Amino acid sequence: KAGVTQTPRYLIKTRGQQVTLSCSPISGHRSVSWYQQTPGQGLQFLFEYFSETQRNKGNFPGRFSGRQFSNSRSEMNVSTLELGDSALYLCASSRDGTNEKLFFGSGTQLSVL
Amino acid sequence: DQQVKQNSPSLSVQEGRISILNCDYTNSMFDYFLWYKKYPAEGPTFLISISSIKDKNEDGRFTVFLNKSAKHLSLHIVPSQPGDSAVYFCAAGRYSGAGSYQLTFGKGTKLSVIP
Numbered sequence: 686k687a688g689v690t691q692t693p694r695y696l697i698k699t700r701g702q703q704v705t706l707s708c709s710p711i712s713g714h715r716s717v718s719w720y721q722q723t724p725g726q727g728l729q730f731l732f733e734y735f736s737e738t739q740r741n742k743g744n745f746p747g748r749f750s751g752r753q754f755s756n757s758r759s760e761m762n763v764s765t766l767e768l769g770d771s772a773l774y775l776c777a778s779s780r781d782g783t784n785e786k787l788f789f790g791s792g793t794q795l796s797v798l
Numbered sequence: 799d800q801q802v803k804q805n806s807p808s809l810s811v812q813e814g815r816i817s818i819l820n821c822d823y824t825n826s827m828f829d830y831f832l833w834y835k836k837y838p839a840e841g842p843t844f845l846i847s848i849s850s851i852k853d854k855n856e857d858g859r860f861t862v863f864l865n866k867s868a869k870h871l872s873l874h875i876v877p878s879q880p881g882d883s884a885v886y887f888c889a890a891g892r893y894s895g896a897g898s899y900q901l902t903f904g905k906g907t908k909l910s911v912i913p
Contacts, residue, residue, distance in 0.1 A: 689841070716898065727905035728842070728887060733898065740896045775841055784898045785830065785891070789841030 687712065689790035691776050697796045703764040706793045710757050710778030716740075717759040718787065719751060722773040731774075734759055735782055763795075771797045801825045802890050804904035813913050817875040821888030821904055824869065830891035830899055831864060833873045835884045836906070842887055846873070878911045885909070 690709040698704050710717050718741075719731040730743035734753035751761040757778075763770055773794050777787035803822045811817045819833075829850040834842035848855040848862045848871075855862050861874045871890075875882055885906045891899035 720903075725905075728889075728903035730900065730902070733900070735898065740898060741894050741900050777841070779898070782898060784901060785847070786832075786844050787842075787901070789834075789843070791839065791841050 689776055689778050689788055691774075691790035691793050693793060694791070695794045695796075697798060698766050699798050700766055700768060702766050703762060704766060704795060705760055705762045706774055706776075706795075708759045708761075708776030708778075708790060710759070710776075711780070711788055714778035714780050714788070715757055716779040716782040716784060717753055717757065718777045718779070718784065719759070719761050720775040720777065721745075722775055722792070723771075728775065731761065733784070766797045768797050771795060800905075801828075802888055802902045802904040804886075804888055804907045806907050807905070808908040808910070810910045810912060811878045813880055813911055814877045817873075817878045817882065817909055817911070819873040819875075819886050819888070819907050819909065821871040821873075822869060823871065823890045823902075825890070825892065825902075826869070827892045828890035828902075829893065831862070831871050832889045832891065832901070833860075833862060834887045834889060834903075835882075836887060837884050845886075875909075878909075880911050880913050883909055883911045 718733040733741040773792045832847040833845040836842040888904040894900040
């Protein structure tokens with residue numbers, strides 16, 4: 686069974702641009718969560734989607750948004766990029782939707798110059 | 799406001815000895831706790847979990863202890879092996895009321911097991 690797949694693996698953008706990251710959960714998993722990992726802050730929760738609906742949201746500005754499609758694939762978008770948005774963005778899926786056990790992808794490393 | 803704290807950024811242990819990783823939390827609403835392990839260039843992988851109704855859970859070389867009164871969680875690895883060298887994240891979960899747990903992660907502890 687394929688794991689959680691995130692694309693692209695690396696991304697370089699400049700300030701002010703926008704970016705879209707993609708995540709394909711494990712087949713059959715309906716819940717997708719997004720996390721931001723930075724060296725100083727660890728893993729911070731962005732948002733969670735279940736059956737195409739945002740179920741939970743973390744404390745990030747509105748520049749961060751996401752969506753989930755009917756096949757459970759998810760995208761997150763960051764508009765008007767700032768230098769501080771440079772981070773590893775991790776996607777995780779949950780089999781039963783409770784998030785008691787998350788399966789993470791390898792992440793997308795975003796660098797904002 | 800950091801609700802889950804891992805106060806040791808790094809830890810070095812000799813192969814064969816015990817590794818003890820610690821985690822403190824402040825929110826008494828957390829009722830589910832987990833440890834994840836992360837190797838470089840990979841996503842975190844689930845290691846072990848414990849519900850707030852228990853004070854200990856074992857899985858092979860890994861044991862998690864929960865002290866609710868102290869709001870303290872620890873992970874014991876016995877015996878430690880070089881392959882255990884990784885960053886360990888503690889996470890605490892609170893039922894969000896929307897059908898799922900919302901997890902809060904600590905900043906991680908980098909464990910180095912010296913052969």
